[in-house]
Amino acid sequence: QRYAKQIQELYVDIPEVAGYLVVSGFPQITDLISFARLVPWDERSRTQQEIIAALQPKLGKIPGIMAFGVNPPSLGQSGRSQPIEYVIQASGTYEDLEGYVNSMMEEIRQNPGFVNPDTNLKLQKPQLDIKVNRDKVVDAGIDVSTVGRTLETLLGGRQVTRYEQGGKQYDVIIQVAD
Numbered sequence: 279q280r281y282a283k284q285i286q287e288l289y290v291d292i293p294e295v296a297g298y299l300v301v302s303g304f305p306q307i308t309d310l311i312s313f314a315r316l317v318p319w320d321e322r323s324r325t326q327q328e329i330i331a332a333l334q335p336k337l338g339k340i341p342g343i344m345a346f347g348v349n350p351p352s353l354g355q356s357g358r359s360q361p362i363e364y365v366i367q368a369s370g371t372y373e374d375l376e377g378y379v380n381s382m383m384e385e386i387r388q389n390p391g392f393v394n395p396d397t398n399l400k401l402q403k404p405q406l407d408i409k410v411n412r413d414k415v416v417d418a419g420i421d422v423s424t425v426g427r428t429l430e431t432l433l434g435g436r437q438v439t440r441y442e443q444g445g446k447q448y449d450v451i452i453q454v455a456d
Contacts, residue, residue, distance in 0.1 A: 284340050285312055294322040294329055307430060310343075334393055346394035376401050406433070 289298040300312040330347035337345040368375040435453035
């Protein structure tokens, strides 16, 4: 929620923004997605690209997140794809592949024409793909949302409430011990 609030504050300062939506926890629990609707073209002096270019450095200053503005996709392009995508393959180990990817990313970052280059190769970030057998969950008399909350707690912790002390609010997060 903290990050969502910071992004909302950025939108409020952009005169061309007519409205916005910020959704935390989508598409994954650690993600956030937001949309800004701009006033009509004839009511603003800047283009979408200029607004995003001005917003990008501010997004980059929010600690703890990687955020970037994206124009709506052109026809024929999916909504989640980036304008330029590369596929890198190597016949060696994943560590070899990581070296090639890191070298390429280093070069790409030197070019100011690329905004927030990223890779989906994250060897240091473990990822689990969990498939829940809903039939067995129902047969056991458990609600599927309980399974989700339990996994969330197990894998990263979950905020369950807040408390106030000394005029400040604190999140209460439950976690499974290591």
